[in-house]
Amino acid sequence: MELSKDITLGQYVPRDSVIHKLDPRVKIILWMVLVTALFFIRTYTGYLVFFIFLMGVIHLAQIPILYALRGLRPAIPFIVVLFIIQLLFSGSLYADSTNVLFEWSFIRITAEAVRTYSLTICRVILLFFSVTLLTLATSLVGLTDGMESLMSVGRPIGVPANELAMVMVIALRFVPTLVEELERIMKAQMARGAEVETGNFIQRTKQRIPILIPLLMNTFQRAEELIIAMEARCYRGGKGRTKRKTLRLGILDYQAIAVTILFLVVFFSLTKYVIPASW
Numbered sequence: 001m002e003l004s005k006d007i008t009l010g011q012y013v014p015r016d017s018v019i020h021k022l023d024p025r026v027k028i029i030l031w032m033v034l035v036t037a038l039f040f041i042r043t044y045t046g047y048l049v050f051f052i053f054l055m056g057v058i059h060l061a062q063i064p065i066l067y068a069l070r071g072l073r074p075a076i077p078f079i080v081v082l083f084i085i086q087l088l089f090s091g092s093l094y095a096d097s098t099n100v101l102f103e104w105s106f107i108r109i110t111a112e113a114v115r116t117y118s119l120t121i122c123r124v125i126l127l128f129f130s131v132t133l134l135t136l137a138t139s140l141v142g143l144t145d146g147m148e149s150l151m152s153v154g155r156p157i158g159v160p161a162n163e164l165a166m167v168m169v170i171a172l173r174f175v176p177t178l179v180e181e182l183e184r185i186m187k188a189q190m191a192r193g194a195e196v197e198t199g200n201f202i203q204r205t206k207q208r209i210p211i212l213i214p215l216l217m218n219t220f221q222r223a224e225e226l227i228i229a230m231e232a233r234c235y236r237g238g239k240g241r242t243k244r245k246t247l248r249l250g251i252l253d254y255q256a257i258a259v260t261i262l263f264l265v266v267f268f269s270l271t272k273y274v275i276p277a278s279w
Contacts, residue, residue: 147161
């Protein structure tokens with residue numbers, strides 16, 4: 001049982017690629033732009049083109065594609081369950097639909113519901129995939145500096161840029177840490193004879209509920225240790241702090257911005273005038 005090998009969110013893969021060399025502020029801004037663009041896509045072909053674009057970015061980042069896709073494996077069961085629940089209990093939202101695929105008692109599945117929720121699932125997968133790509137190609141220090149620099153524009157009105165950036169990055173970094181802790185607890189329980197990997201999905205879920213209590217206790221303990229360590233190092237936020245490396249935009253950053261803008265213009269032009277809405 002190796003849970004950590006399937007967790008790519010929050011991990012960093014060091015490479016000497018053009019994506020890794022980009023300014024972290026540019027990567028964060030472009031990620032936000034692409035995520036916003038995702039909410040305007042309404043076709044399967046659009047999501048496919050968007051996915052191919054992300055694959056190209058992964059190739060430029062010199063990250064193994066299979067490794068980047070591996071992070072989706074733990075989320076697939078929850079995505080499937082969410083899709084089924086939405087499909088079965090949303091019949092009232094499409095009461096006027098005449099294209100009924102299945103109907104029994106209060107369950108009413110229509111073609112419109114299947115299309116709507118399948119597109120939603122595609123959006124969720126690409127959102128997860130895009131944030132995973134951001135963390136794979138950006139170091140923890142880079143994310144912190146980039147977020148702090150972007151949020152520093154709110155300092156005149158009292159926005160604690162350094163503290164907010166630190167909290168978000170720590171929360172993101174805790175994902176693989178919690179998975180490793182969960183794996184350690186499960187192995188300890190299995191060594192004592194507990195069954196946590198047998199049965200169907202529902203049975204395995206029930207067997208893992210008792211594991212949540214020690215996981216939560218260990219999480220609070222790790223958080224307390226982190227607080228003590230930061231206080232011992234006299235951490236007082238961003239006040240009076242200087243940086244060894246000053247962020248500056250280079251030619252690669254402007255090229256990345258231009259390529260992303262060009263892609264979005266071409267993409268939405270094709271979506272509006274070439275790709276049929278039914279695709």
